[in-house]
Amino acid sequence: MKVHRLSILERDALKGWIMTYLMSREGIPFAYIHGSFPENRSFGDVDVAFRFHVIGGELLFSRDEKTGCDFEERTMREYNGCSHYLELYRREALGIR
Template identity: 25%
Template sequence: MLLNVFYLIIFLLLWIRDRNKAYSMNIDNIKKKVYRLSREEKQQIMAYLANFMENRKEVVFAYVHGSFNEDIPLHDIDVGVYVSGIKKEEASSYALEFSFMLGNTLKIRTDVRVMNFAPVSFAFHVVQGRLISEQDENARVQFVENIVRRYLDIKPLIHKNIREAFAA
């Protein structure tokens, strides 16, 4: 009898936890802050980011990409960094720490991604952004050449898959 009560309590606690988790994960409940920045504000942020990256010796090069580079409202600042000597299993925690530091300083949500292990299509998108820091030009040029070549190799497959997906 006592064991059945114990299992019932555990079941109820797990059910309540999962129910609360499902509610908090509901996309309708997520409100993203929208920022409308002037050109001057964006230039100040770019200068800060460039200075910040230059002082991080492990950052070989960095790009700002996404909506920050356009004259539209934005939800965050997207930054791609190439980091020397980083292991794949360290990349996520490094990016989260970097995002947290920059976000707290700038008071704008900042999404940092380590490009060393990024998918080709994502890295191609990033290098079309604005270069904000470069410690090693040769390393950056090699990375960009490699990404562009690999992207152009898979681009026909991407387009074919998109056509097939939307033809059905």
């Protein structure tokens, strides 16, 4: 995988392009980015968040603040409800301790 290094201005421009593109798509109420890209580190790709990755991600845009907050709250509740089982899966199936 090719690794990219961008200045803060270049990152902001790329985030702006991604935001504009996603906002032009109907049915996307909000988007988060996560991974190494928003942390100003070298990156191989830009991860657009979904489900549990919203936790700790950077909000890229939100068309409706209430909808976004409701989604975050629901996602955190669901994550907390199944995090024990996710941890068991990581340990048993994947060998991650």
